[in-house]
Amino acid sequence: MRAGRGSGSPSGGRAGRPRGRAADLRARLLRLRNTVERRFPVITRLTSHLIAVNLLDSATRLAAQAFLTAVPLLFLVASFAPQDVRNQIVTSLQDVLGIEGSADQQLKLVMQADPASLRQSTGVVSGLMVLLSATAVSRAMQRLCQRAWRLPSAGARVAAWRWPVWIAVWLAVFVLQGPLRNGFGVGLWLGLPLLLATEVGIWWWTQHLLLAARVPWLPLLPGALLTGVAVTVLTVIAKLYVPAALNHSLDRYGSLGAVFTLLSWLIGLCVVVALGITAGAVIAREPAVSRRLGSPDRPNSPEF
Structure with missing residues (x-):
């Protein structure tokens, strides 16, 4: 009996050690989480809000819609623009x-094609549908x-006219990207x-436009700053990755490879946009910031 107890005791102790270490690690992680939540509540609120917004899903949908919009618009502009x-x-x-390289040649084939032939293939009705x-x-x-x-969603009467206005302004801003980056010739x-x-x-x-002016201007500033800085950095460093990746995809896989590369870059860009706007909304509703910016009260539950 003594031998049985003696032989069982070490194995029971060895088996209990991993469980004890796991319980100790779990307790430490819980204490760390509570400390972070207490000292940095904005991080906790941002994390939960990003989960509620469904960041990756929203960014992927936005990137897909942007790609499906950009390609037909490119042909439409090539057909009718000077x-x-x-x-x-x-x-x-x-x-x-x-x-x-190859990507530049493909782009110039579209943008420098005969406008008359493009208009015949596009047509007025197709242009309106685009x-x-x-x-x-x-x-x-x-x-x-x-x-x-x-x-909550804005009413169709309030929001409908804002959609084409947003597209038109963004198209104008994109056309001016070259002169802007060059400082209009200054450098x-x-x-x-x-x-x-x-x-x-x-x-x-x-x-402000797409929220139908339901949020004042000042509370929107943190999101604009975060998104503007992040997008500027991302587009500046895009030259380090996109050209080589795009040409490689075109040479190896053809047009489908170029589609995959551009869509991947758009998804990354839209993730940055979604993160910046969401983080800005959370920061603007922090008590210390909200008092200065006059932010609207935080709702008790999300209304999507």
Whole structure:
């Protein structure tokens, strides 16, 4: 009997040690989480809010809608826009994505094609359908902003005219990307501040427009700053990755490879946008910030 107890006791102790260590680790993690929640409540609220917004799903949908909007619009602009505008779009794409080589040749084939033949293949009815379908990306962006601020959907009468306006302004801003980055001929030292100011301003205005002015201007500023800075950095470093990846995909896989590369880059860009707008909404509703900006009260439950 003594031998049985003696032989069982060490094995029982060895078996109990991992369980004891796991329980000790779990207790330490719980204490760490409680400490973080107590000292940095904004991190906890941001994490829970990102889960509620469903960040990756929202960003993927937005990227898909943006891609499906950009390609038909590219052909539409090539069909009806003056040659100077088409040349400026080529320059802007080269500046934004660093397009060169095979990708640059494919782009110029579209933008420098005969407008008359493109108009015949496009047609007025097709052009109108492209413009109407382009509002899908506006609606996707509007849903993202509403989720970030936990607001119900705006009525169709209030929101409908805002969708094509948003598309038109963004198209104009994109055409001007080349001159902006070059500082309108002055140089990069002026171009980067101009680009940053434009990005912050456009994302500030985007939230106000698509939220149907239900949130005052000042509370929207943190989201505009975060998104503007992040998008500026991402588009500046895009030249380090996109050109080589795009040309490699085109040479090896053809057009399908280019689609995959551009869509991957768009998803990354939209994740940054979704994160910036959502984080800005959370920060703007923090008590210390909310008192200064006059932010609306935080709802008790999300309304999507």
